[in-house]
Amino acid sequence: MDHNLEKLKEHKIIGRLVDWKRLEDILNNHDITLLDILGKGHRGVVFKGVYNNREVAIKVPRVDAKNTIYQEGCILKEVNALNIGPKLYTFSRDFLIMEYIEGITLKNYISRGDINKEEYLNIVKEVLKQCVRLDIHGIDHGEIQGGKHIVISGSPIKVYIIDFGSAKIGRTPRNFTSAVSLFFGKSYIANRTCEILGVTEIELERIREFVRNYKRYIVKK
Structure with missing residues (x-):
């Protein structure tokens, strides 16, 4: 052996x-x-x-x-x-x-002191895009909101959603809404995201309204 x-x-x-x-x-x-x-x-x-x-x-x-x-x-x-x-x-x-994806989790990435705003904005956008694609195809990851299954890798940076062990096909997908909650809800990652990107309370309310409309669309599907 x-x-x-x-x-x-x-x-x-x-x-x-x-x-x-x-x-x-x-x-x-x-x-x-x-x-x-x-x-x-x-x-x-x-x-x-x-x-x-x-x-x-x-x-x-x-x-x-x-x-x-x-x-x-x-x-x-x-x-x-x-x-x-x-x-x-x-x-x-x-x-x-x-x-094998060599990189760091979103939580560890965002804990660093010096983060480029444009780079981080691209990371957020890429996660949200991937989540929308999963939603459209009816695949629910199931564990997006914790952030530990989002890995930042390489230079230039690539974003990976990993570990589909809890994923399901057929149940109502909540990837996008979970990702929005991760980035703009009430958590350490959300607080850091708003700090890095300079998100205002007015902008947060617009995001919440968009998510409410998005939920209605997904449920109707």
Whole structure:
């Protein structure tokens, strides 16, 4: 077995959440070298690895949770067609292999002291555009509002919405309204957004009115 895999098995938390025998089979069958643990969610554990000479993220189901990996793969395939999310390479019921996005979350980005107003405005616009595309195609991410699934990467900057593990096709999409609440509601990110962009109370009320109209349109669809 790969030395890294043996080491990762000993991780205090992750070690109990993964079917290591199944993971070893996946790595061998797809010629993947495991590098590190990226994190865990409610239903999956994500590792960093190398596949076909490129760095990738490998997601496998937690042994103590419902397996939604295949459904997530199907949705990621759909959103890739909309130019959203990390690129999907391959998936099955037991794993997802996708593009590794190196960057920082929106929350960490916005916590920095010196932020260029124009750059940040472009980030906000890109998130909102992606959310509208998801809404139009009836795909609800489900976890936009917290901001931890929005990643800022590269130079020039690219914006990624990641982790579609809670996404659904068919329920009323709330991506755009959740994103507006994230940026212009009552949270740390919203306060920083208004500070960086110089948003006034009058402008906030216009945004709220627009969102009310948008909600009526989406519900009618």
